[in-house]
Structure formats: C-alpha cells, structure tokens
Amino acid sequence: MNRYYAEFGGQFVPETGISALKELEKAFLKIAFQKDFKSELKSLLKDYVGRKTPLYYAKNLSKHYGHDIYLKREDLNHTGAHKINNAIAQALLAKKMGKKKIIAETGAGQHGLATATAAALLGLECEIFMGETDVKRQELNVQKIRLLGAKVNLINTGLKTLKEATTAAIQSWINEIETCFYVIGSAVGPYPYPQIVTHFQSIIGKETKKQLKKIGKKADYIIACVGGGSNAIGMFYEFLNDKTVGLIGVEAAGLGIDTPYHAATLTKGRVGIIHGMKTIVLQDDYGNILPVHSISAGLDYPGVGPIHAYLHKVKRVKYYAINDDECINALKLLCKLEGIIPAIESSHALAYLEKLCPTLKEKSVIVVNLSGRGDKDMHSVLSYKKGEIYG
Numbered sequence: 039m040n041r042y043y044a045e046f047g048g049q050f051v052p053e054t055g056i057s058a059l060k061e062l063e064k065a066f067l068k069i070a071f072q073k074d075f076k077s078e079l080k081s082l083l084k085d086y087v088g089r090k091t092p093l094y095y096a097k098n099l100s101k102h103y104g105h106d107i108y109l110k111r112e113d114l115n116h117t118g119a120h121k122i123n124n125a126i127a128q129a130l131l132a133k134k135m136g137k138k139k140i141i142a143e144t145g146a147g148q149h150g151l152a153t154a155t156a157a158a159l160l161g162l163e164c165e166i167f168m169g170e171t172d173v174k175r176q177e178l179n180v181q182k183i184r185l186l187g188a189k190v191n192l193i194n195t196g197l198k199t200l201k202e203a204t205t206a207a208i209q210s211w212i213n214e215i216e217t218c219f220y221v222i223g224s225a226v227g228p229y230p231y232p233q234i235v236t237h238f239q240s241i242i243g244k245e246t247k248k249q250l251k252k253i254g255k256k257a258d259y260i261i262a263c264v265g266g267g268s269n270a271i272g273m274f275y276e277f278l279n280d281k282t283v284g285l286i287g288v289e290a291a292g293l294g295i296d297t298p299y300h301a302a303t304l305t306k307g308r309v310g311i312i313h314g315m316k317t318i319v320l321q322d323d324y325g326n327i328l329p330v331h332s333i334s335a336g337l338d339y340p341g342v343g344p345i346h347a348y349l350h351k352v353k354r355v356k357y358y359a360i361n362d363d364e365c366i367n368a369l370k371l372l373c374k375l376e377g378i379i380p381a382i383e384s385s386h387a388l389a390y391l392e393k394l395c396p397t398l399k400e401k402s403v404i405v406v407n408l409s410g411r412g413d414k415d416m417h418s419v420l421s422y423k424k425g426e427i428y429g
C-alpha cells in the first residue's frame with residue numbers, strides 16, 4: 039500500500055499512536071485478505087446490509103436532462119448510507135484483532151449509526167464522539183445510536199462539529215490503545231486509514247462496473263459528493279485507470295465559495311496537516327484551520343482524504359463546489375421526478391447534473407452515486423431558508 043500519494047498522506051500523530059498504526063497496518067494486511075474474513079464480510083454485506091445495491095436507471099431524471107442517468111443506490115443500504123460498508127468491515131477487523139471496544143467520530147450521525155449498528159451485531163462495546171452542534175442537527179440519529187446500545191460523547195470545543203469530534207476520538211483512542219479500535223468513517227486520517235477505507239468502500243465502484251457491463255453501457259461521467267471522500271473514492275477507485283471515464287467530485291460550497299461559509303476544501307484550501315494526514319486543508323494565513331459551513335453535516339469538513347488531494351493535483355478527478363441552495367433544488371427535483379428522497383450530501387452530486395448536462399454535446403451516460411437517503415435531513419430541508427447559516 040502507498041503510504042503517500044505524492045506529498046499527501048503519511049502519519050502525523052503523537053509517538054504513542056505510531057505503534058497502534060503499525061499494528062493496524064499489519065493486522066489489516068494479514069486478516070482482511072484471508073479467505074474466511076472475506077467470506078464472512080461478503081455474507082454480512084449481502085444478507086445484513088442488503089448488497090448489492092441497485093444501479094437504477096432514472097428514467098424521468100434522464101428525460102429531464104436529456105442524458106442517460108443512473109443512480110447507484112447506496113441509500114438502500116441498511117442504516118441508510120454507504121457508511122455501513124466500511125463500518126461493518128472495520129468492526130469485523132477489530133473483532134478479529136481481539137479488540138473489545140470500538141469508537142468512532144460522527145458528523146451527520148450516519149457513521150455513528152453505522153458503527154453502533156456494527157458493534158451491536160458483533161457484540162462489541164461502542165462509544166461515539168459527536169459535536170454538540172451536530173447532535174442538535176441530527177437528533178434522530180443520536181437517539182438511534184443510544185437505542186443500539188452505544189454511548190454518545192458530546193464534544194463542546196470549537197465549532198462543536200465533525201472536526202472537533204474527530205480530534206476527541208483520536209485522543210481517546212490513543213489513551214486506550216491496547217483494547218480499543220478506532221473505526222474512522224471516511225477516507226481520512228493517518229496511513230493506513232485512508233487506504234483501508236478505500237479498500238472497503240471500493241465495492242461501490244466494483245459493483246457499478248459489473249452492473250454497467252451487464253446492461254452493455256459505459257459510463258462517460260461518474261459524479262459523487264466529497265466530504266472526507268469515502269463514497270467518492272469507493273465509487274471512483276475501480277475507474278481510475280480508465281481515462282475515458284470523467285470522474286467528478288462535488289464539495290459543499292455552503293453560502294458560496296467567496297464567503298467564509300463553505301466547506302470547499304479542494305477548491306479553496308492549501309497543503310496542510312489535519313487529523314494525522316498531510317492533505318489539502320482550509321486554513322487562514324497563520325495555518326489555523328478555518329471554520330466550515332454547509333447545510334449538510336456530512337460534508338462539513340475542512341480537510342479531505344489524501345488520495346483526493348492527489349487526484350486533484352494530477353487532475354484525474356475534477357472537483358467542483360455546489361452551494362446550499364443548488365443542493366436543496368436538486369434534492370426536491372429528485373423527490374418530484376423519481377420518488378426518491380436523497381440525503382443532503384448526495385444532493386450535492388445530483389446538483390452538478392444541472393451544470394454538466396447542458397455542456398455535453400453528445401448524449402452521455404452519467405452515473406451519480408446516491409450515497410444516502412434523506413430521512414435524517416427532513417428537518418434541515420423543511421426549515422431551509424436561502425442564505426441562512428445553520429449550526
């Protein structure tokens with residue numbers, strides 16, 4: 039596994055963390071590729087998570103835009119998003135390593151929910167770190183996490199969102215490093231986490247490739263939203279070597295990239311260090327990490343996975359930013375045309391259709407990764423007012 043992608047990646051953690059990361063690397067390479075681990079995971083993904091997820095031809099949306107649009111239905115997974123693919127795999131790895139407890143950070147609550155679910159299933163103790171602002175935005179997920187038997191640790195430092203929750207989770211992990219496994223929820227963090235998460239999420243792209251082949255289609259463009267970047271890299275990974283496929287990552291522009299209220303890391307950030315990795319970071323002139331804003335709690339992150347920082351640098355993936363208003367319009371359009379309520383995060387990817395489609399000269403095949411469902415977002419959608427700052 040690559041430890042760095044160009045200058046991005048690495049391990050920027052305190053001394054005590056290094057040995058745990060070494061142990062993790064060794065365990066992952068040894069266990070995750072064994073036959074019994076693979077078959078156990080495969081059966082959990084099939085019968086518990088509900089994979090494979092459909093690649094759905096969105097007929098009405100296609101008619102609306104004049105191109106063939108397919109949705110990869112990660113929203114149909116158990117717990118409502120792609121997060122479970124990775125959470126269940128890492129929890130299984132933790133169990134095989136003999137760990138008794140798993141911990142996780144969460145923003146929108148989807149990763150907390152997925153991790154608490156995996157912990158319940160596999161009989162592991164579980165603690166979730168969540169910022170107080172996010173706890174308020176995503177109350178239903180917090181209640182679900184508690185009902186599943188996990189403890190929720192409220193974090194009230196800084197902006198009280200995902201960044202602070204991640205910092206607290208890393209700290210707690212380092213304090214209990216012998217018995218505890220840290221289940222990271224996105225393709226971020228020190229090596230080998232981004233690689234592990236990419237490995238476990240790459241099932242999305244693998245399935246998509248097979249499903250396209252089966253119907254005799256080839257994707258011209260694939261679009262996914264990018265917070266830390268796990269659903270996007272999970273979708274893109276299998277297509278990276280096929281240069282005929284245009285890969286597009288969509289970040290959150292919040293109130294606009296020319297305001298201080300956005301989370302458009304690759305569009306506006308610079309090289310820096312956050313949460314144990316060297317990557318692109320939103321920062322001020324002193325190198326302090328900037329506060330971020332987006333209507334979507336899941337994209338509200340001032341860093342991005344190092345593999346995306348690299349793919350941005352080498353221009354293999356193009357990254358754009360979609361603002362809150364455009365996102366809500368796209369969400370409503372999918373509801374009306376297809377009867378699917380998408381997550382606010384996924385709606386950023388959908389919103390890019392509005393920009394891309396009019397520029398295409400020939401009829402194209404476009405796949406959008408529908409990373410999650412919108413049930414958790416009903417409150418944010420219904421109370422949305424243009425230009426308002428949430429959290």
Ligand SMILES: *Cc1c(COP(=O)(O)O)cnc(C)c1O
Pocket residue numbers: 119120121146148149223224225263264265266267268269270336337381383384409410411
């Ligand atoms: C968490 C989440 C995201 C953002 O995380 P990535 O790691 O960038 O995929 C996107 N969509 C949904 C539905 C989420 O829950």
